Amino acid sequence: MNRAIFIALLSCFFSLSAVAAVSDQGIMTPDFNDRASLQRGLKIYSNYCSGCHQLSYMRYKEISIDLGIPNALFEENLLPKYARIGDQITAAMTPADAKRWFGAKAPDLTLEAKRRSPNWIYHYLQSFYQDKSRPLGVNNLLLKNVAMPNVLEHLQGQRLLQCKQGETAFKAGHGCRTVAGEIKGRISEQDFKQIAYDTANFLAYTADPSRFERESLGLKVLLFVALFSVFAYLLKKEFWRDVR
Amino acid sequence: MVFFSRVINWLDERFPIKAFYKKQFSEYYVPKNLNAMYVFGVLAMLLLFNQLITGIWLAMSYTPTAANAFASIQYIMRDVPYGWLIRYMHTTGASALFIVLYIHLLRGLMYGSYQRPRELVWLLGMTLYFIIMIEAFMGYLLPWGQMSYWGAQVITSLFGSIPVIGKGLEQWVRGDYLVSGVTLGRFYALHIIAFPILMVFLVYLHLSTLRHVGSNNPQGVDIKKHVNKKGVPLDSIPFSPYFITKDILAIAVFLFLFCVVIFFFPDGFGFILEKSNFEPANPLITPEHIEAAWYFSPFYAMLRAITFSLFGLDAKFLGMVVMMSSVLIVFFVPWLDKSPVRSIRYKGYLSKCFLGLFVVSFLVLAVMGSLPVSKATTWISQFATLGYFSYFLLMPWYSRFETTKPVPERVSL
Numbered sequence: 001m002n003r004a005i006f007i008a009l010l011s012c013f014f015s016l017s018a019v020a021a022v023s024d025q026g027i028m029t030p031d032f033n034d035r036a037s038l039q040r041g042l043k044i045y046s047n048y049c050s051g052c053h054q055l056s057y058m059r060y061k062e063i064s065i066d067l068g069i070p071n072a073l074f075e076e077n078l079l080p081k082y083a084r085i086g087d088q089i090t091a092a093m094t095p096a097d098a099k100r101w102f103g104a105k106a107p108d109l110t111l112e113a114k115r116r117s118p119n120w121i122y123h124y125l126q127s128f129y130q131d132k133s134r135p136l137g138v139n140n141l142l143l144k145n146v147a148m149p150n151v152l153e154h155l156q157g158q159r160l161l162q163c164k165q166g167e168t169a170f171k172a173g174h175g176c177r178t179v180a181g182e183i184k185g186r187i188s189e190q191d192f193k194q195i196a197y198d199t200a201n202f203l204a205y206t207a208d209p210s211r212f213e214r215e216s217l218g219l220k221v222l223l224f225v226a227l228f229s230v231f232a233y234l235l236k237k238e239f240w241r242d243v244r
Numbered sequence: 245m246v247f248f249s250r251v252i253n254w255l256d257e258r259f260p261i262k263a264f265y266k267k268q269f270s271e272y273y274v275p276k277n278l279n280a281m282y283v284f285g286v287l288a289m290l291l292l293f294n295q296l297i298t299g300i301w302l303a304m305s306y307t308p309t310a311a312n313a314f315a316s317i318q319y320i321m322r323d324v325p326y327g328w329l330i331r332y333m334h335t336t337g338a339s340a341l342f343i344v345l346y347i348h349l350l351r352g353l354m355y356g357s358y359q360r361p362r363e364l365v366w367l368l369g370m371t372l373y374f375i376i377m378i379e380a381f382m383g384y385l386l387p388w389g390q391m392s393y394w395g396a397q398v399i400t401s402l403f404g405s406i407p408v409i410g411k412g413l414e415q416w417v418r419g420d421y422l423v424s425g426v427t428l429g430r431f432y433a434l435h436i437i438a439f440p441i442l443m444v445f446l447v448y449l450h451l452s453t454l455r456h457v458g459s460n461n462p463q464g465v466d467i468k469k470h471v472n473k474k475g476v477p478l479d480s481i482p483f484s485p486y487f488i489t490k491d492i493l494a495i496a497v498f499l500f501l502f503c504v505v506i507f508f509f510p511d512g513f514g515f516i517l518e519k520s521n522f523e524p525a526n527p528l529i530t531p532e533h534i535e536a537a538w539y540f541s542p543f544y545a546m547l548r549a550i551t552f553s554l555f556g557l558d559a560k561f562l563g564m565v566v567m568m569s570s571v572l573i574v575f576f577v578p579w580l581d582k583s584p585v586r587s588i589r590y591k592g593y594l595s596k597c598f599l600g601l602f603v604v605s606f607l608v609l610a611v612m613g614s615l616p617v618s619k620a621t622t623w624i625s626q627f628a629t630l631g632y633f634s635y636f637l638l639m640p641w642y643s644r645f646e647t648t649k650p651v652p653e654r655v656s657l
Contacts, residue, residue: 057318110318114511115522207522210321210328217329218507225503229496236489243276243481244657 021197028122028197030113030204032211038067041202044195045109046078048151052098052106055089058206063089066209103135104147113200113207122200125152126193129161129178141178144170156192157185268455273480274487275461277655281355282459283494284348290495291341292447296440298334306386308432310425313388314524332510338380339516340502342539345373353577353599356586357460363578365453370575372446377540377571379439382431384537385423389521394534396431397423402547405561422527464586465655479655533616542606543567545613546632549625566629573636580636582644585651592646598635605631 021037022028031037042063045055060083064074075085083090095105113121124142128150131139138153140146141161150156158181161169169176185192205211256262305324307316320327352358358366385396400423404414419426461467467477481487511517515538520531536544550563583591588599605628612625 057315057322059322062322111522114517115519117519214328214332214507214510218503221503221507222500225496225500229493229500232489232493232496236493239485239489243486 021201022122022193026123028119028200030118030201032201032205034201035068037198037201038205039069040195041198041200041205042067042069042078044199045202049109049199050080050089050091052091052093052148053109054091054106055110055206056108057110058089058209059086060089061085062209063206066205066212102147106148109203109206111207113204118200118204121203122196125196125199126156127178128153128156129159130181131161139169141169141176152192152195153185155185155187155195157181158183269484269488270482272455272483273467273477274459274483275465275467275477275655276479276481276486277461277463277657278459278487279462280494281347281351281462283491283498284344284351286491287344287494287498288341288348289447290498291337291344292443294333294337295341296444298330298337299436299440301330302334303436308386308429310388310428310525313386313428317387329506332506335516336502336506336510336512338383339512339539340505341376342380345376346539349373349574350603353602354588355460355462356464356581356583356588356591358578359460359464359581359586360578361457362454362460365450365457366578367575368446368450368453372443372450374571375439375442375446379435379443380537380539382435382439385428385431386435387521388428388525389518390523390525390529390531391518391521391534393423393525393527394531395536396427398534400427402560402564405558405564407557407561410561424527460586461655462587463589463652463655465651465653467655470654535614538610538614541611541613542609542632543570543613545609545621545625546570546629548613548617549622549629551622570629570632573633577636577639580639580643582640583646583648585648587651590649590651591643592648594642594646598638598642601631602635605629605635 021031021034045053060074060079061071063069064071064078064085069078071085079085080092091106093101093106098105116124120142124140127141128138128146129141130137133139134145136147136149138146138150139161140148140150159178160181162177162179163169164175167175180189187195252261302320305316305320305327307313317331320331322328324330352366352369381396381399385392400414400417403417404410406413415421418424419430458468465479467479470478472478505512505516518535518537535541544567547563547567550559550566552562553559554562583595585591588596608628609625609632612621612628615621
């Protein structure tokens with residue numbers, strides 16, 4: 001019985017990992033085994049996010065170990081001048097500056113993928129559009145009156161809001177989406193989707209770094225408990241044979 | 245072996261361990277027809293032990309201050325070796341404990357385990373359950389996330405709805421005008437010292453009263469009526485080795501399921517660790533939708549179901565009274581049940597229907613308590629609250645006047 005459950009569970013995991021990272025409905029599933037994607041995600045975080053957003057519960061060292069980046073290489077290329085490899089990841093912008101410049105603190109991103117979801121981040125990065133009424137000239141379909149500038153705009157290109165007749169954004173069940181504007185981005189739409197995916201995947205990792213260790217240990221523990229259950233069952237059966 | 249028996253004898257001359265083992269294990273006689281519903285007591289004990297041990301290790305690295313509590317949890321999850329395992333065991337353990345306790349309680353209601361002579365076992369067990377609820381509520385504040393904070397804010401504000409003394413009481417409980425670092429400090433102290441001591445003491449009382457009167461069984465047959473010359477019930481088998489081996493098997497199967505959650509679904513799809521609790525507590529931003537932990541959801545739904553004032557009393561106060569009564573009324577079941585038989589198997593049609601109604605109401609309330617408030621959820625919650633209470637309040641009538649089936653003299657396997 002237990003064994004059957006275990007086997008069913010195992011096959012479930014394998015089939016899950018075989019599913020494409022982004023489904024037809026556009027729902028992304030993080031893939032921690034895709035190390036290249038996680039490393040690209042780190043690159044995007046370092047280049048575009050880390051100026052304002054901290055990953056304060058994460059240490060540089062842990063990332064270098066988990067993502068398979070040699071320590072020396074990491075220190076030389078990825079570590080900010082002010083930080084040491086064992087430090088927690090802080091941003092250059094202070095909260096006070098953030099308040100002054102953007103009117104809001106830039107949230108810590110360590111747990112963002114748990115607080116919302118990796119899928120939310122994936123779509124959020126693609127949902128910016130031009131909005132003249134906003135101080136930064138952009139708005140976001142997933143986060144009304146967003147205080148963040150569209151830092152990836154030069155890659156994605158300008159996006160415009162397109163709504164069905166009579167509809168406006170941010171109403172429940174609104175029929176709005178964003179479409180390509182006149183200024184084209186530096187990379188193709190497909191490549192940009194990959195960038196959004198890698199970032200979401202990387203943040204899913206920072207929210208749950210124990211997952212590498214957890215799942216491999218978990219399989220061993222389950223195997224042991226399943227085996228133990230078999231012996232416990234045989235023991236019980238042996239003792240209860242004479243009970244009528 | 246010789247050395248071992250000498251140690252045992254040395255000990256036994258000074259402390260009666262042999263007599264203890266005989267009385268509690270090898271010559272403690274248990275009905276032989278106990279089914280799978282009877283393993284949840286030992287599972288609850290296992291989980292309490294798990295909470296105690298993992299709790300001690302969590303306390304080593306946790307910081308009970310408003311400024312550092314949230315970060316210290318992340319420190320445990322990331323920097324403490326196997327900290328994630330210890331914490332997931334604690335969080336999953338809390339949820340598992342409530343699942344196990346709800347089945348344990350249902351077993352008692354189904355087989356009439358609260359009836360004479362087991363009233364005290366029931367009362368002590370219910371007291372223990374009540375204390376575990378408070379323990380869980382206080383523990384929930386400690387991660388200092390948004391939902392921790394606002395859950396504690398809402399529930400402690402209930403004290404404020406009590407007429408006349410309310411406002412003072414609310415402040416006294418919080419130690420501040422609102423939930424703050426002071427509240428966190430006292431909840432921490434109570435959570436890790438005061439209530440665990442109480443719980444261990446009550447487990448001892450619950451078990452020793454049970455061992456004194458003996459276990460009921462699925463048929464509700466009194467096995468002490470038919471005994472052999474030595475006074476041993478004919479339909480019984482000794483606790484050791486029979487129930488020891490059965491409990492070990494139950495523990496193994498349970499551990500398998502428990503580990504699947506710990507290692508592969510530690511968030512429990514947002515039921516064990518809620519999304520909004522991944523954001524540090526912010527007293528200035530009230531979340532749109534404050535929900536209780538899933539195991540309190542049925543009671544929370546009853547609290548919200550009372551939307552009207554009555555006799556000049558505030559709806560919030562009435563809601564709290566209803567919520568408190570929903571737990572307290574369970575204490576009185578031994579005296580509400582007037583049935584001549586114990587087990588649901590021999591009770592009449594009405595008892596079965598009302599037990600069914602009770603279970604359905606409880607589950608419906610659990611769902612309603614986890615949804616955002618709307619007209620529909622309020623209506624459904626109100627009906628389910630009626631269903632919940634009617635099981636208890638009408639019990640003296642339906643259990644007395646229904647026709648029951650005859651209870652067999654001896655148990656059957």
